[in-house]
Amino acid sequence: xxxxxxxxxSVAGVxxxxxxxxxxxxxxxxxxxxxxGGILERAETAEDGVRREVLEETGxxxxxxxxxxxxxxxxxxxxxxxxxxxxxxTVIDKVDGEAREITWLTAAEAATAMTPAFxxxxxxxxxxxxxxxxxxxxxxxxxxxxxxDRS
Numbered sequence: 018x019x020x021x022x023x024x025x026x027s028v029a030g031v032x033x034x035x036x037x038x039x040x041x042x043x044x045x046x047x048x049x050x051x052x053x054g055g056i057l058e059r060a061e062t063a064e065d066g067v068r069r070e071v072l073e074e075t076g077x078x079x080x081x082x083x084x085x086x087x088x089x090x091x092x093x094x095x096x097x098x099x100x101x102x103x104x105x106x107t108v109i110d111k112v113d114g115e116a117r118e119i120t121w122l123t124a125a126e127a128a129t130a131m132t133p134a135f136x137x138x139x140x141x142x143x144x145x146x147x148x149x150x151x152x153x154x155x156x157x158x159x160x161x162x163x164x165x166d167r168s
Contacts (some may be wrong), residue, residue: 024094028066029054030102031142032079039127039139040104042074042116050130052099052138053116067100075119078107085142086149088134093155101142132156 029052032040042053053074057066064081071079079102088097112119124143128136134153141149152159 024089024096026057027054027095027097028057028063028070029097029099029138030067030071030079030081031085031099031139032071032075032077032102032104033143034104034121038121038123039143040071040075040077041120041122041127041130043118045115045117048117049132049135050122050127051135054097054099055115057098063098064100067102071102072109073113074116076109076112078105078109079103080105084148085144086138086151088138089150089152090134090155091152091159097138099138099142133158 030040031052034040040053041050043050053071054067055070055074057063058069061069063084067081068079071077082101082103084098085101086099088099089095090097122130124139127139130136131139134156137151137158141151
């Protein structure tokens, strides 16, 4: 048996405005467009983690609505919990610098701007279907099935 470290858990928010545009960041570390998110802290609920991460990275306060997907990065050992969120209308000026850019994109723009492993998170959140489980290698999807389909 390989002595690998345990998985880490991250959270992300697909934040949608009334006009349907989605809040996205261009990460400072790799230049990729993604929904805002990050590592869940110990003793923090997933919903609290999403609110904290979105606020830290974008300055936007959100209400967390529902879990839309669980995404397993097999290469990095990360499990990401993604939630559909809406902005409260409150924006602060202080952000943590993890984002090089912050903008609101249409669903089509987000799908084009993001790698498949992140574009699908937006598509899943917008679909209205139940939560999905997907595995990926950091860029490309490896499996697709509903979270409730375990047979």
